[in-house]
Amino acid sequence: MKKTYKIIPSLFKGLAVSSLVFGLAACSDSSSNASDDSNESGKKYGFSFMVENSQFIGTASISADQKKVVDDFVEIPNKGSFQYFNGSLYALYVEDMNSTLVRYELDKDNNMSDKPAATAKFKGTHALMMKFVDKDKMYVEQTLGDAITALDPITLKEKATIDLSKYIDEKNGAVTTVPNSAVIRDGKMFVALSQMVDLNSMITGAQGSVAVIDVKTDKVEKVITENLTAAVGVIDDMNNTMSFVDEDGDIYYYSNAAMGWMDGYKEGFVRIKKGKTEFDKDWVFHLHDAAYAGKKSNNNYLMSGGAYLGKGKFLGFFGNFEDPSNYNNYEWEFVVIDLKKKTIEKIEGLSPTIPWFAPSIHLDADGKSVLLGHADKKGGAVYRYDIASGKVTKEMNVTTGTAYYIVPLDD
Template sequence: MLNNNKRLLSAAPYLLLTSMFLTGCGSDSDNNSTTNNPDNTAANRNVNAMMINRVDNETGFLVAVDTNNDKDISNTNGIELAGPGSGLFSHNKKIYLTEGRDGDKVYQYRYENNQFIKENELFTGANVRPGSMTFVNNDKAYLTTYQTGELLALNLKDLTITKRIDLSSYALGDNDKNPEPSGGVMRDGKLYLALSQIDNFSSYNCQGGASLLIIDATTDQVEHHLQDNRTCSSGILEPNKGLILHSSGDIYVPNPAGYGYYGHKSGYLRIKAGATEFDPDYFFSISDLTIDGVPGKSASYPYKSLFDSNSNLLYVNLFIPGLTSNPPDYVNDKNYVLFKADLANKTLTKIDIPNTAGWSADMIMQDGKILAGRLATSGQGLFWYDPGSGTNVADQSPAITSQGSPFAIVNY
């Protein structure tokens, strides 16, 4: 295992809050099952989503949600988290928690009879810091790491590491050994893995241009390293749902480009279906857009998003500098605005939904509708938006309130 310990302090919203959020002890460490039922009179809840609620700087919970019937999500009997901003993933009716920058463990749960039942627990190694998961199939997944410049191949049956893939040779900085793998997507048996390539976890400046690896998921061998100097900081460097696979087979890669601090141009690059290089004729620059309806008519970078494969539209939160305090208040500023983007045609439309803090901006899709977690002035919880309504107007107050702000949400 490599020992490349970059400093863990951040400028971006989630990255900043990880140093001050959810540091209490985890109650799930000693018990393999935990009851969760927000409404104890609802014996037949149809749980179809999982969510992490951030309560305060030290406390967060994993809770189950029935999006069709719940009105308020209690943290009572949820799983108290040991680390801030844990990664939350779901696959094949299993729930996965990664401890991110605040721990080195991964947990596997199932939810049954109003209980979280822990099936497996993995210690990834000292100071590895597991991040995002990309599922290859029901038996295998890849797991990014923040601190060691590795990609871990996992056996999902028993949650064990089958291979540690050393990525240190792909780091672009001088004397750097960690290219910061951020998130990926599977296409044609290959993992397309974005690399953030930052200088350190304090300043988040780019070490080089956009960077991505193509890895054969059968052999776990790196086949190609893509690079492009038009933008940088590929992928979202926090637990995330991965890159964007369009129905055309094209892959779109978000690039926050130093999170707005250094004048780099943020935006999306494309790898066309069948191609193994970034498309030289495509760059959707977010930095260069003139955006009506927001202060300053500009956005700095793309952040948490959700891709609708039926409409091929991306719902993405953009950071709006004109909504930011001076100095920035990363806890209270509501400076992330939701947009609908047609990436193929480079168009952007603002959705009328309350603005949120960046660390409470995750989304899922259910039955053709968007369910968005928001920490808004009108309340904290889950807001519905129906693209089929023919309007760009969403809920203005939460349809489901939460005891804490929604940090992450997945379908289950």
């Protein structure tokens, strides 16, 4: 492999907003009960709004006055994932190379408690991603710790630690494994290992690597690889959306091939067929080969974050970083990718936006629509994309910060 770097130094200034962030704000104890507004009605969601170096988390209806409810949300650092599970909201965030996991309970009206019911600390490591197995076990992936920790989802007490250091692909120049996007199928967790070959520039390996872990024993059964793409999954806090299981039981992973920062890396989707624990070496979908925006091929990549819609379709965020200032430009598009037909179509009705809205893409609980955050020079909003019709409608104006996570309160 010809290792030619095309790193844009200023790009990592932008990544501090959406990827690995090291200098973050502290947590406050402000109330998160948005339902005190007597005018608020309707189904509630978990929201995270990013405001500079912080994110403000809580619950509110999608018809609420965003500017008003965010004042009552809990403030935590802006780098971290946010999920709902079994009656609680979980936030996992990084601060000064240490990570904190907190669990906030919801009452019968889905109001979030003012203070966490449980807290877990991870010292000296980035822990950015959570994966829930069942009511008795969850996993926290130590992104820069070569480990996955099993916890009790209620108490957040440690149950086991899975050491991944022996699986560092030193033969191909990796210096750390970096567990990231994961799915659970047939009692096994398939977790992508972004074999990092350049930690300073965050350059991942030139092939896909996935650890297969038995969730009952917390033992690594094997590590599988593929060379149809570069490293699969994404080192992020985007709730494991660069991997998913479809209705046929097939597992899909996406590789963004380091966003084009390294020559010779191939992007695209690969899969692991139902009942198999090896990559399907006969199937790959390189998005660069697909027609888009009137061209027979394109040079865009999926940003981390997205939602599987069913029937082979994935809603994601499409663009590239060829322009060094693109991470703050309104140039990225929401698209629907059809994995069966191998097509890419832009969602109509939304202007181009900045790439850091990728975490906001969430399939609603009924599976019929997707909620997503958006902003352009005219302002910010939360929109709903109807899967059947393809139409987009505005649900909430966002005037304080940007919509970072929009989480259905449903298992």
